[in-house]
Amino acid sequence: MVLGKKYFSESESSEKSSTSTSVKLEEFQEIVDELFLLNGVLNIGDWIPWLGFLDLQGYEKRMKALKKRLDRFRAHVLDEHMAKRKAMKDFEAKDMVDLLLELVDNPDLEVKLTYDNVKGFIQDLIAAGTDSSASTVEWAMSELLKQPNLMDKATEELDRVIGKTRWVSEKDIAQLPFLEAVIKETLRKHPVAVLLAPHLAIEDCNVNGYYIRKGTPVFVNAWSIARDPSVWDAPEEFRPERFLGKDKDFDIKGQRFEMLPFGSGRRMCPGYSLGMKMVSSTLANLLHGFSWKLGGSYQRNEDLDMDEAYGLATIRKFPLVAVMEPRLPVHLYDAF
Ligand code: HEM
Known part of the structure; x- marks a missing residue:
């Protein structure tokens, strides 16, 4: 693109x-x-x-x-x-x-x-737009493989809404509330940018009793906000159900400070819409088109490690290994 x-x-x-x-x-x-x-x-x-x-x-x-x-x-x-x-x-x-x-x-x-600005822009878009969506999908698959009952629930929703005769398209996503809840819970537990991007105080201010001087670099710890036990019930547990029922429309675009996976305000992620579309379509089709088993040497699904590698984006420390098998009629895979 x-x-x-x-x-x-x-x-x-x-x-x-x-x-x-x-x-x-x-x-x-x-x-x-x-x-x-x-x-x-x-x-x-x-x-x-x-x-x-x-x-x-x-x-x-x-x-x-x-x-x-x-x-x-x-x-x-x-x-x-x-x-x-x-x-x-x-x-x-x-x-x-x-x-x-x-x-x-x-x-x-x-x-x-300038030409230099264009080069910077290209780099920004490639770096910000690739790993972010890919690692969100990898975390979502990891959490679902760790708890196969959740994977079954997501697949059951897909079978009910989409049927087994076609792939999932972008316009179907609004009809898949459980899938959406899985993605929100993934972004809560595994925000791509732990400290968001570095921000700068543009004026002197006071946050919760702390004096922040104009010009101070500010790092917002989105990771710990989204795992704060005073805000989230059992924050270490992956529970998509949090985002069903009355919290079905929970805002993740920076208006609810309990989680800020895309930041907030003017510096928030400009690729939010594209990122959400890519993650939802990819995850939906991975789940709809294939049945999944955990690979590697794990005895039980719940033993799958969730170790993180620290960098600008929080990716899995060890890549997920999984085995997939087609679950739709064979002609649907012809295009690949
Ligand atoms: C699931 C997918 C994505 C997530 C979770 C995500 C998350 C974020 C976060 C947390 C920030 C920092 C915001 C802040 O500091 O307040 C950011 C910045 C940014 N994102 Fe995304 N992003 C995603 C996808 C994308 C895509 C697809 C693009 C573009 C094609 C993109 C382009 C950018 C750019 C250019 C910035 C820097 C904005 C700036 O500071 O000027 N992102 N993103």
Whole structure:
């Protein structure tokens, strides 16, 4: 959606030579993982600046290496888009990069956009829009595999509402309250951004007796808010039922401060709508199209570990391993 085509397909990875400027799928995943990890690490030099030059943990060195790899990729994307614009007479913008490049050439903008800004924008969208939805789906599947009775409930709802003759489409989601409750409970227990994005106090203020000076970086701990036992009953337990009945329409877009999976206010996630659509459609179809069993060496489902790896996004420490089997008529899988 952002770049207009797949820059990192698996077939591409085997075709391209090592001197190519294109990025291989595995390399791209590595770049995103490293980006998220380095964004989330506690770098000693940030907190004790006079020790910064020593780069004691080696993070700055890794950041510089990552910047080089990202620059190579972003330059390749921009070059391709600019060449395409030059080559066509009546060029029409087709993707986000085309649109942004048009804005760079617009002399009437109140705030001028530079090529560097466009590169930043591309990175922001790719980094913020990929792992966030993917890891939410992985956490949801983990919780359902841990409690198969919940998986059965979700599947029963899908069979009842969708039937067994077709896949789930986006417009069906509103008819699947249990699925929606599973997603909300996943976002409560496993918010993608533990500390949201770093915010900044724009004026002096007082929060709950604490004086916060203008210019102070502020980190909102969304993870602990959503697990606060004074607000949530048995917060460590995964219970989608919390979001059924009277709390069916519980707001998760920043108006209920008991959980802030997308942040709140002007800096909240701008990809909320897209993110929710991707997570709901993906999870619904994974559950509808396949029956699932836990893989790996677990004796019992409830033993599945829920360890988190800390970074900018909170992903599973150990990837989920599961075995799937088709559960719909065989012709429905033809398209794949
Ligand atoms: C389940 C999916 C997603 C979750 C849970 C999520 C969550 C978040 C959170 C918590 C923030 C920080 C908000 C704050 O600091 O107050 C954020 C920021 C952001 N998100 Fe998302 N997000 C998701 C999907 C997406 C998608 C699909 C896109 C774009 C395609 C996106 C683009 C962004 C961007 C650009 C920012 C930075 C906004 C800024 O600080 O200026 N997100 N997201």
